[in-house]
Amino acid sequence: NAGVMQNPRHLVRRRGQEARLRCSPMKGHSHVYWYRQLPEEGLKFMVYLQKENIIDESGMPKERFSAEFPKEGPSILRIQQVVRGDSAAYFCASSPGEGTANTEAFFGQGTRLTVV
Amino acid sequence: TQLLEQSPQFLSIQEGENLTVYCNSSSVFSSLQWYRQEPGEGPVLLVTVVTGGEVKKLKRLTFQFGDARKDSSLHITAAQTGDTGLYLCAGEHSSASKIIFGSGTRLSIRP
Numbered sequence: 001n002a003g004v005m006q007n008p009r010h011l012v013r014r015r016g017q018e019a020r021l022r023c024s025p026m027k028g029h030s031h032v033y034w035y036r037q038l039p040e041e042g043l044k045f046m047v048y049l050q051k052e053n054i055i056d057e058s059g060m061p062k063e064r065f066s067a068e069f070p071k072e073g074p075s076i077l078r079i080q081q082v083v084r085g086d087s088a089a090y091f092c093a094s095s096p097g098e099g100t101a102n103t104e105a106f107f108g109q110g111t112r113l114t115v116v
Numbered sequence: 117t118q119l120l121e122q123s124p125q126f127l128s129i130q131e132g133e134n135l136t137v138y139c140n141s142s143s144v145f146s147s148l149q150w151y152r153q154e155p156g157e158g159p160v161l162l163v164t165v166v167t168g169g170e171v172k173k174l175k176r177l178t179f180q181f182g183d184a185r186k187d188s189s190l191h192i193t194a195a196q197t198g199d200t201g202l203y204l205c206a207g208e209h210s211s212a213s214k215i216i217f218g219s220g221t222r223l224s225i226r227p
Contacts, residue, residue, distance in 0.1 A: 110158050
């Protein structure tokens with residue numbers, strides 16, 4: 001399967017724990033986006049990364065949230081000390097990073113985080 | 117301020133009817149994408165429009181990019197229950213480095 005892979009699909013955390021969400025982009029894609037979606041709502045931009053570099057993190061909360069896309073391995077969205085309000089679906093998308101095709105983002109199936 | 121406004125927000129119609137949903141902006145986009153998202157799944161890319169005035173067809177779906185590249189529409193002919201889902205437009209704004217999404221049109225087709 002050469003698509004965008006996210007894991008886990010479902011994640012349950014107690015308040016105060018840490019959540020780590022992983023995203024492996026499509027082969028050949030060098031740019032990764034993270035979006036958050038609440039039930040019955042649209043996608044809210046969080047962060048845009050290329051390998052070893054954060055391009056735009058204007059949608060990320062200033063505290064407790066961080067993202068990385070290392071030279072090797074998947075992109076990681078990390079949420080520290082989770083609260084109930086962090087419960088949502090988190091989607092990762094990847095794009096080629098060059099040319100007009102750069103705006104064609106392909107999505108993973110998401111990680112559904114539930115904070116109890 | 118939402119850079120991409122989609123309308124209507126919700127639409128429920130009978131199977132077999134036609135419908136149009138809109139994606140509007142006051143800004144120019146180099147290209148626009150349309151995605152469809154089904155419950156519990158990630159958005160799936162349907163089409164990319166690049167040239168002002170461009171029309172693309174995908175079976176019963178017709179996508180149009182406005183002449184000024186500020187708006188786009190999606191027309192569905194003879195809607196089927198399988199068309200039910202959240203339709204999202206997206207684009208890379210010239211002043212932003214990221215892909216931004218409209219708030220979506222939630223479409224429900226009744227049998």
